[in-house]
Amino acid sequence: MVAQNSAVFFLFLFCFLFIFAFSGVEGLGKGEQKLFVFGDSYADTGNNRIALASSWKFPYGITFPGKPAGRFSDGRVSTDFIAGYLGMKTPIPYRWRKQLAGRVKYGLNFAYGGTGVFDTRAPYPNMTTQIDFLQQLINDSVYTKRDLKTSLAYVSASGNDYANYIAMNGSTAGFPAFISSVVIQLTVNLRRIHGLGVKKIAVGSLPPLGCLPANTAPSSFQRCDQTQNALVNLHNQLLLQAVTNLNNQTNSNSFFILDIHGAFSTVLNQTQAHQGPTFENPLQPCCVGVSAAFSCGSVDENGEKKYTLCSNPKSNFFWDSLHPTQEGWRAVFSTPAFQNSLNQLWLN
Numbered sequence: 001m002v003a004q005n006s007a008v009f010f011l012f013l014f015c016f017l018f019i020f021a022f023s024g025v026e027g028l029g030k031g032e033q034k035l036f037v038f039g040d041s042y043a044d045t046g047n048n049r050i051a052l053a054s055s056w057k058f059p060y061g062i063t064f065p066g067k068p069a070g071r072f073s074d075g076r077v078s079t080d081f082i083a084g085y086l087g088m089k090t091p092i093p094y095r096w097r098k099q100l101a102g103r104v105k106y107g108l109n110f111a112y113g114g115t116g117v118f119d120t121r122a123p124y125p126n127m128t129t130q131i132d133f134l135q136q137l138i139n140d141s142v143y144t145k146r147d148l149k150t151s152l153a154y155v156s157a158s159g160n161d162y163a164n165y166i167a168m169n170g171s172t173a174g175f176p177a178f179i180s181s182v183v184i185q186l187t188v189n190l191r192r193i194h195g196l197g198v199k200k201i202a203v204g205s206l207p208p209l210g211c212l213p214a215n216t217a218p219s220s221f222q223r224c225d226q227t228q229n230a231l232v233n234l235h236n237q238l239l240l241q242a243v244t245n246l247n248n249q250t251n252s253n254s255f256f257i258l259d260i261h262g263a264f265s266t267v268l269n270q271t272q273a274h275q276g277p278t279f280e281n282p283l284q285p286c287c288v289g290v291s292a293a294f295s296c297g298s299v300d301e302n303g304e305k306k307y308t309l310c311s312n313p314k315s316n317f318f319w320d321s322l323h324p325t326q327e328g329w330r331a332v333f334s335t336p337a338f339q340n341s342l343n344q345l346w347l348n
């Protein structure tokens with residue numbers, strides 16, 4: 001995910017398509033609730049093990065768990081904070097389901113850094129394939145209908161489809177139609193998760209991609225790219241309509257949006273007072289490649305590091321060119337916008 005610092009939309013490797021499968025049935029103990037997560041690097045906790053993945057290189061993971069272990073940050077990512085909010089253990093990555101079979105009862109994380117709803121990096125599993133993995137486990141009776149009824153899903157689709165569109169030289173004029181096709185496919189995925197029996201499904205809104213360090217680097221991390229942010233707004237408007245329609249069509253309130261966009265905007269907008277951590281320049285990332293050819297974690301053929309690292313990752317909102325630090329995620333989760341949307345996780 002990490003390679004293309006220049007592509008604006010790349011930031012979203014982590015598509016926040018986590019799907020939470022939250023439990024909602026009264027009387028169930030927390031141990032019986034399961035969280036299923038789908039999407040990209042904003043949610044991945046170790047599925048992407050491709051050798052080139054930065055998440056397995058130093059200095060990723062230095063804050064938590066203390067060494068590189070598959071998260072695209074210095075520490076915890078959105079999945080960890082969501083599980084924490086629910087009082088649950090972080091669901092383990094799908095790839096560890098056999099080694100850590102005892103943890104499967106808490107749900108699974110299918111998110112895979114670099115993916116989108118469409119194919120962004122073959123052979124990475126797109127969201128359709130991630131949902132296939134859950135369906136396979138249901139077919140194999142690893143999860144029962146009752147399990148799913150008490151489950152919540154979190155879906156993170158954070159922008160890799162758009163980074164890929166730009167990388168593939170999609171036209172500017174074609175962008176609105178492409179955004180529409182992304183939201184349509186995302187809607188198909190959300191409906192399918194619901195069809196598998198998951199009762200609560202949270203989908204993250206798209207963050208202001210124009211404010212990602214990959215896109216603010218030309219202004220030395222001073223100014224967001226407003227053209228990209230306008231396209232993000234279109235995505236989020238269409239997503240809100242889609243979620244409203246899904247609830248209408250299913251005569252439920254199963255679907256809701258996690259306000260990633262509002263939370264990022266609040267934290268990045270210095271003039272707005274908010275609870276939680278503040279940052280000196282929230283647009284400045286902690287870990288930066290020495291030139292456009294290098295990214296956080298890069299070393300040359302002699303093993304010399306080709307990036308600079310800030311002295312304290314807690315003082316930066318962004319970790320690398322695309323992803324927040326653990327402290328950045330903590331700030332996102334402490335905004336009123338995010339807390340309000342999180343409250344919808346609880347079954348009613």
Ligand SMILES: *[C@@H]1O[C@H](CO)[C@@H](O)[C@H](O)[C@H]1NC(C)=O
Pocket residue numbers: 117118119126127128129185
């Ligand atoms: C997802 O990947 C599968 C397997 O490669 C492919 O058959 C399918 O067309 C892809 N789906 C989308 C929506 O791109």
Ligand SMILES: *[C@@H]1O[C@H](CO)[C@@H](O)[C@H](O)[C@H]1NC(C)=O
Pocket residue numbers: 132133135136139
């Ligand atoms: C699971 O079973 C359903 C119904 O029998 C079938 O249509 C589907 O292809 C199976 N999916 C997977 C991933 O095994």
Ligand SMILES: *[C@@H]1O[C@H](CO)[C@@H](O)[C@H](O)[C@H]1NC(C)=O
Pocket residue numbers: 169
């Ligand atoms: C992108 O597409 C435009 C118009 O089709 C073309 O002129 C340009 O050379 C292409 N750029 C690349 C890098 O392929």
Ligand SMILES: *[C@@H]1O[C@H](CO)[C@@H](O)[C@H](O)[C@H]1NC(C)=O
Pocket residue numbers: 248249251
């Ligand atoms: C769903 O949409 C239909 C048609 O637009 C409308 O008549 C109906 O009131 C809506 N139902 C709910 C529950 O919002």
Ligand SMILES: *[C@@H]1O[C@H](CO)[C@@H](O)[C@H](O)[C@H]1NC(C)=O
Pocket residue numbers: 265269271272
């Ligand atoms: C930041 O906050 C101020 C004050 O609430 C508001 O006027 C401004 O539009 C905000 N800017 C952004 C980029 O959200």
